[in-house]
Amino acid sequence: MEPHVRGQLEGLSLDRQRPLIVTDADEVVAYFIAGLEKFLLRNGHWLDLKSFAITGNIRRQGSNEISTQPQVKEMLGNFFAEDTELLDPVEGAAEALQALSARAQIIVLSNVEPKVHAARHRWLRRHGMDYPLIANSGSKGLPLRYLSEQIDAPVFFLDDLPPHLDAVAEHASRVFLLHFIADKRLAALVGPAQNCQLHTSNWTEARSFIDTKLDDMGY
Numbered sequence: 745m746e747p748h749v750r751g752q753l754e755g756l757s758l759d760r761q762r763p764l765i766v767t768d769a770d771e772v773v774a775y776f777i778a779g780l781e782k783f784l785l786r787n788g789h790w791l792d793l794k795s796f797a798i799t800g801n802i803r804r805q806g807s808n809e810i811s812t813q814p815q816v817k818e819m820l821g822n823f824f825a826e827d828t829e830l831l832d833p834v835e836g837a838a839e840a841l842q843a844l845s846a847r848a849q850i851i852v853l854s855n856v857e858p859k860v861h862a863a864r865h866r867w868l869r870r871h872g873m874d875y876p877l878i879a880n881s882g883s884k885g886l887p888l889r890y891l892s893e894q895i896d897a898p899v900f901f902l903d904d905l906p907p908h909l910d911a912v913a914e915h916a917s918r919v920f921l922l923h924f925i926a927d928k929r930l931a932a933l934v935g936p937a938q939n940c941q942l943h944t945s946n947w948t949e950a951r952s953f954i955d956t957k958l959d960d961m962g963y
């Protein structure tokens with residue numbers, strides 16, 4: 745785990761006895777791919793969503809030439825710099841988290857560079873999700889292990905990317921895993937991640953799953 749991530753995690757004030765919900769941002773509470781498509785269209789490109797990947801699927805308008813990996817990296821950097829605050833919120837996310845916050849602590853764990861942290865946090869606040877935001881880097885397995893060790897109550901983790909869910913299953917096996925992909929086109933391209941208790945694109949379902957687990961476990 746990188747020092748800047750550990751520093752943010754250590755700065756959280758957590759209640760050991762209270763359940764914890766750790767949610768990703770992009771494609772869980774924010775429409776990332778739809779926002780990226782708008783950005784690309786504005787900038788002479790388009791996303792050919794034929795697989796669950798960005799690199800290899802961005803094409804130049806007109807020629808349809810596939811953008812190279814360095815070009816994609818640059819475009820994603822510009823996208824985060826310019827459009828982080830323009831993303832659409834996922835329907836029901838703010839309401840579900842608000843309701844769940846009556847019985848659980850909530851943290852947003854998002855893989856964004858530290859320089860994007862402030863814009864992303866403003867976006868969360870503006871859309872009714874004023875929760876602590878951790879700007880993570882790389883795998884989410886070790887951050888979830890750290891967080892689950894701070895809590896003696898149930899811990900839940902929501903993410904769209906199977907590698908993050910797999911890493912949490914490996915490093916923090918007691919965490920309940922929800923595979924959440926907001927964009928239905930993407931959800932159709934990627935099967936349910938292994939070890940996940942729920943695969944959904946719907947916050948009503950996610951909330952109901954968490955509520956039921958907490959009820960069953962007496963929280």
Ligand SMILES: [Mg+2]
Pocket residue numbers: 768769770771772903904905
């Ligand atoms: Mg995501």
